[in-house]
Amino acid sequence: MKILVCIKQVPDLESRFKINAQGTWFEETDLAWRMNEYDEYAVEQAVLLKEQVGEADITILSVGADRVVETIKKALAMGGDRGVHVRDAHSYEKDPFEIASIIAEYARDKGYDLIFMGMQSQDRGSAQVGVLVGEMLGVSVLTTLVRFECDGQRVRAERELEGGLRAKVSAPIPALVTCQLGLNKPRYPTLPNIMKAKKKEIQTVEVGDLLKANARIETIGMYPPVRKGGGLILEGDVSDLAERLLGILKEKTTVIR
Amino acid sequence: MKALLVGEFRDGKILPATYELLTFAAKLGAETVMFLAGREDMLPHYGGKLYLADVSSVGEFNPDGHKGLISQVVEKEKPDMVVFSHSSYGWDLAPRVGLALGAGILSEVVEVEAGGEFVVPACNAKLRRRLKPKTPVTVVTLQAGAFAAASTMEESPVVEKMGGGSEVKVTFDGYVMAEKAEVDLGKAEVIVSAGRGIGKPENLALVTALAQALGGEFAASRPVVDAGWADHSRQVGTTGQSVAPKLYMACGISGAIQHLAGMKKSDFIVAINTDRDAPIGEIADVLVVADLKQFLPVFTAKVQAG
Numbered sequence: 001m002k003i004l005v006c007i008k009q010v011p012d013l014e015s016r017f018k019i020n021a022q023g024t025w026f027e028e029t030d031l032a033w034r035m036n037e038y039d040e041y042a043v044e045q046a047v048l049l050k051e052q053v054g055e056a057d058i059t060i061l062s063v064g065a066d067r068v069v070e071t072i073k074k075a076l077a078m079g080g081d082r083g084v085h086v087r088d089a090h091s092y093e094k095d096p097f098e099i100a101s102i103i104a105e106y107a108r109d110k111g112y113d114l115i116f117m118g119m120q121s122q123d124r125g126s127a128q129v130g131v132l133v134g135e136m137l138g139v140s141v142l143t144t145l146v147r148f149e150c151d152g153q154r155v156r157a158e159r160e161l162e163g164g165l166r167a168k169v170s171a172p173i174p175a176l177v178t179c180q181l182g183l184n185k186p187r188y189p190t191l192p193n194i195m196k197a198k199k200k201e202i203q204t205v206e207v208g209d210l211l212k213a214n215a216r217i218e219t220i221g222m223y224p225p226v227r228k229g230g231g232l233i234l235e236g237d238v239s240d241l242a243e244r245l246l247g248i249l250k251e252k253t254t255v256i257r
Numbered sequence: 258m259k260a261l262l263v264g265e266f267r268d269g270k271i272l273p274a275t276y277e278l279l280t281f282a283a284k285l286g287a288e289t290v291m292f293l294a295g296r297e298d299m300l301p302h303y304g305g306k307l308y309l310a311d312v313s314s315v316g317e318f319n320p321d322g323h324k325g326l327i328s329q330v331v332e333k334e335k336p337d338m339v340v341f342s343h344s345s346y347g348w349d350l351a352p353r354v355g356l357a358l359g360a361g362i363l364s365e366v367v368e369v370e371a372g373g374e375f376v377v378p379a380c381n382a383k384l385r386r387r388l389k390p391k392t393p394v395t396v397v398t399l400q401a402g403a404f405a406a407a408s409t410m411e412e413s414p415v416v417e418k419m420g421g422g423s424e425v426k427v428t429f430d431g432y433v434m435a436e437k438a439e440v441d442l443g444k445a446e447v448i449v450s451a452g453r454g455i456g457k458p459e460n461l462a463l464v465t466a467l468a469q470a471l472g473g474e475f476a477a478s479r480p481v482v483d484a485g486w487a488d489h490s491r492q493v494g495t496t497g498q499s500v501a502p503k504l505y506m507a508c509g510i511s512g513a514i515q516h517l518a519g520m521k522k523s524d525f526i527v528a529i530n531t532d533r534d535a536p537i538g539e540i541a542d543v544l545v546v547a548d549l550k551q552f553l554p555v556f557t558a559k560v561q562a563g
């Protein structure tokens with residue numbers, strides 16, 4: 001079974017973001033980077049499937065600047081077999097359609113039975129790239145999965161809807177599935193596996209060799225939202241904070257007697 | 258400007274978010290038509306033209322089939338824009354339709370601006386992006402609640418029935434309901450909620466202790482539930498419970514839109530967070546900038562002391 005997992009490296013969202021000079025994205029220096037949370041579930045599900053079927057080969061692909069190699073290595077340490085780095089220092093300037101076109105161009109004719117992706121990225125959250133890649137390749141597309149099974153012919157899964165409801169869905173392979181939080185329990189790479197991953201091959205492909213499409217969306221600007229909330233911000237010594245909060249709750253609510 | 262609005266029908270009902278599409282279209286000043294896979298005896302309160310596919314034959318969830326039907330309507334009506342809710346139905350279907358139409362696709366739009374620009378959130382709502390499509394036809398999905406539905410009028414649509422099969426890969430095999438509930442959060446006057454900021458399961462005790470001291474219930478954000486540290490019935494948000502207690506205390510919760518959707522109607526909201534810029538600050542009445550591991554024990558002791 002041939003499996004492709006597409007992952008994205010994203011900034012830690014607890015960071016303080018500064019807008020870049022062009023005003024279209026955030027300044028990328030001084031940020032900590034990690035694997036997109038949703039993609040961790042995608043990697044884990046691919047590895048679980050390999051463990052189930054025995055014979056499988058998992059390719060981990062990421063589009064981005066040189067720093068994304070670190071994230072590819074993490075996915076290899078979780079159980080991926082080989083990596084593909086589509087080198088693009090300007091991936092953040094591309095729209096989901098371009099990114100999907102790049103991935104589809106790479107995957108076309110390679111005969112992947114299954115492609116796993118996160119349902120969205122934590123920084124952009126468009127939830128488009130997975131669906132677009134699957135549709136471009138003409139395979140079955142199942143999104144927002146919280147349960148996954150594959151018998152080698154069909155994927156049987158549950159997709160999460162709103163308010164605790166789930167839909168049972170199925171489709172023949174080849175298929176692309178997008179993973180929702182909670183689909184499984186992503187493993188932490190162990191030290192021996194981190195060492196082993198160092199020897200795994202990571203192929204570099206220049207983005208220019210794969211990009212054949214034009215953007216369909218233009219970015220005009222990026223900015224922090226104006227704070228509407230007139231909420232109070234309390235800072236300082238913990239004991240003092242606790243005293244002040246208790247005073248506020250006594251005054252503004254009826255729950256403390 | 259003409260917009261095709263894609264309504265949503267689930268588990269035998271028209272979803273209220275369908276009416277948010279109308280608010281958006283009105284903001285754009287667009288002429289509208291609607292598509293719905295629904296039922297003839299349950300029409301939406303909508304005064305325009307409705308392309309209705311019978312849900313008993315085309316299914317409630319059938320992305321390949323619905324894509325084909327929507328493409329037929331686009332062919333006939335030639336809209337400039339196709340509009341969906343950013344829901345589990347919309348974010349699955351919109352990219353499929355967008356690709357079929359060669360359209361630029363904008364996800365989770367929260368505002369429209371002059372000059373055909375659209376605003377979408379980024380980085381857990383810490384930032385916003387202003388985007389503009391470069392294609393003649395655009396597909397958009399709207400963030401839930403961003404375009405509040407006006408009160409619906411007793412109007413009825415002019416119905417044009419449609420059907421027709423297309424090749425279907427994904428099949429829908431029924432709904433599964435959430436497992437039996439451990440707790441009914443709806444009854445609690447005080448909810449103290451734990452987020453990923455608790456760091457490890459042992460620290461959940463800090464949150465439950467405060468909930469108990471305040472005579473309330475404890476709840477959690479999704480990562481805490483996904484990790485198995487709390488029961489799903491305690492999850493607050495779009496895929497969990499919606500609550501509106503007198504006091505909601507969010508401990509180590511960043512304030513993602515999907516969490517806010519489940520608690521923003523609370524009377525009084527307190528957030529405990531180490532990050533002064535956490536988006537929860539946007540709706541909190543009080544944001545206490547502190548490490549919950551230090552703050553909660555001290556605060557709980559003071560509550561107990563009265």
Ligand SMILES: Cc1cc2nc3c(=O)[nH]c(=O)nc-3n(C[C@H](O)[C@H](O)[C@H](O)COP(=O)(O)OP(=O)(O)OC[C@H]3O[C@@H](n4cnc5c(N)ncnc54)[C@H](O)[C@@H]3O)c2cc1C
Nearest residue numbers: 452453454478479494495496509510511515531532548549
């Ligand atoms: C379709 C969909 C549905 C979803 N449904 C839900 C839902 O129903 N409910 C839900 O909650 N989420 C839901 N989510 C997930 C949501 O997008 C967020 O990922 C989630 O709410 C984040 O939870 P969190 O705030 O606990 O964690 P994080 O976003 O990781 O935030 C942790 C916070 O803790 C703070 N912190 C860290 N350490 C400390 C400390 N020592 N003291 C104090 N503060 C600290 C950090 O500054 C940060 O703000 C959904 C997502 C999707 C895509």
